[in-house]
Amino acid sequence: MELAFKISTAMKDVPTHYCPGCTHGVVHRMVAEVLEELNIRERTVGVAPVGCAVLIYNYLNNDFMEAPHGRAPALATGAKRARPDLILYTYQGDGDLASIGFNEIFHAANRGEKITVIFINNGIYGMTGGQMAPTTLPEQVTTTSPDGRDVSQTGFPVAVSEALATQATPGFIVRCSVHDGLHQIQTKKLIRRAFQNQVDNRCFSLVEILSTCPTNWGLTPQQSLEHIRDNTLQHYKLGILKSPEEV
Amino acid sequence: MPRVLIRQERCKGCELCIYACPQHVLAISENINEKGYFFAEVADQPRCIGCRLCAVTCPDQVIQIGLNGVMVHYYDY
Ligand SMILES: Cc1ncc(C[n+]2csc(CCOP(=O)(O)OP(=O)(O)O)c2C)c(N)n1
Ligand code: SF4
Numbered sequence: 001m002e003l004a005f006k007i008s009t010a011m012k013d014v015p016t017h018y019c020p021g022c023t024h025g026v027v028h029r030m031v032a033e034v035l036e037e038l039n040i041r042e043r044t045v046g047v048a049p050v051g052c053a054v055l056i057y058n059y060l061n062n063d064f065m066e067a068p069h070g071r072a073p074a075l076a077t078g079a080k081r082a083r084p085d086l087i088l089y090t091y092q093g094d095g096d097l098a099s100i101g102f103n104e105i106f107h108a109a110n111r112g113e114k115i116t117v118i119f120i121n122n123g124i125y126g127m128t129g130g131q132m133a134p135t136t137l138p139e140q141v142t143t144t145s146p147d148g149r150d151v152s153q154t155g156f157p158v159a160v161s162e163a164l165a166t167q168a169t170p171g172f173i174v175r176c177s178v179h180d181g182l183h184q185i186q187t188k189k190l191i192r193r194a195f196q197n198q199v200d201n202r203c204f205s206l207v208e209i210l211s212t213c214p215t216n217w218g219l220t221p222q223q224s225l226e227h228i229r230d231n232t233l234q235h236y237k238l239g240i241l242k243s244p245e246e247v
Numbered sequence: 248m249p250r251v252l253i254r255q256e257r258c259k260g261c262e263l264c265i266y267a268c269p270q271h272v273l274a275i276s277e278n279i280n281e282k283g284y285f286f287a288e289v290a291d292q293p294r295c296i297g298c299r300l301c302a303v304t305c306p307d308q309v310i311q312i313g314l315n316g317v318m319v320h321y322y323d324y
């Protein structure tokens with residue numbers, strides 16, 4: 001039978017360790033589909049983060065390096081400078097990228113490294129048991145903010161994409177979401193553009209994706225998607241924050 | 248006619264495909280798979296319009312959409 005939707009060959013045929021309904025899996029599949037569609041899988045090197053996606057190298061069928069916590073942009077920088085013919089991408093959570101690794105991503109973007117960054121913002125440290133992240137929403141309950149995030153003590157959610165978009169260096173910085181079909185389709189398109197920029201040797205590209213962590217949010221998978229729609233989107237605006245065509 | 252193909256052994260029963268389907272084609276089975284999850288199954292195949300939204304939303308690469316004959320593409324993916 002002909003297939004109108006088939007499983008990407010850039011995805012290894014193994015079950016993932018992610019919790020049921022976790023959108024890490026959705027984004028993994030989109031990255032795999034893009035690598036296949038652009039026909040770049042064989043010259044692509046991913047950099048795995050520390051966080052729930054630490055085992056991404058078991059799931060996507062391209063080469064991988066494993067970075068220390070938050071340091072994925074440094075590994076990608078080195079590999080890309082040594083081998084400009086390769087396609088380099090990092091896949092990082094918000095604890096990894098926005099907290100311990102903020103310095104790394106900020107300077108990689110400012111230097112305009114021609115890499116692609118997939119930034120999963122689920123507003124919490126998933127892997128370690130649901131601690132507060134810099135991206136956690138005000139009043140959100142986590143294991144380290146049991147009474148809800150108090151912005152007078154811990155500040156407001158860190159808007160990484162906006163911060164990077166203020167830099168003068170040309171770049172492609174977007175925020176999207178996977179909370180419903182329409183946004184999933186848009187997210188796939190933006191991931192494709194982020195990789196196409198690198199194929200065309202254009203600029204640094206970062207795609208921030210609002211994601212879920214049903215387990216540590218204490219919600220069902222569907223309630224988690226609705227939580228993004230009703231709450232997360234109040235604090236994070238979607239859209240193209242910077243694109244190389246503008247500069 | 249589109250046909251939903253579900254790899255039941257991979258399903259984690261998260262129900263996202265069920266909410267994503269505009270045609271109420273899918274349902275959660277009363278049986279469990281090897282992993283112990285109540286898996287998704289096709290409850291009403293003739294209602295399926297082949298929109299692919301169930302497959303696009305599935306985090307675990309469970310769903311493929313088969314095709315016999317012509318299909319309307321509601322969107323590029
Ligand atoms: C140097 C170092 N500090 C702290 C940790 C503990 N640690 C592991 S994962 C993680 C946070 C991961 O959160 P995030 O990046 O949001 O990914 P998620 O699990 O939510 O996908 C932390 C702090 C570590 N492994 N290494
Ligand atoms: S802990 Fe959260 S982010 Fe990690 S796999 Fe589970 S749901 Fe996903």
Ligand code: SF4
Binds near residue numbers: 249
């Ligand atoms: S292809 Fe569309 S109509 Fe058919 S089962 Fe999937 S979501 Fe429902």
Ligand code: SF4
Binds near residue numbers: 257260262286304309
């Ligand atoms: S979205 Fe995928 S894993 Fe979740 S219930 Fe449907 S088929 Fe199973």
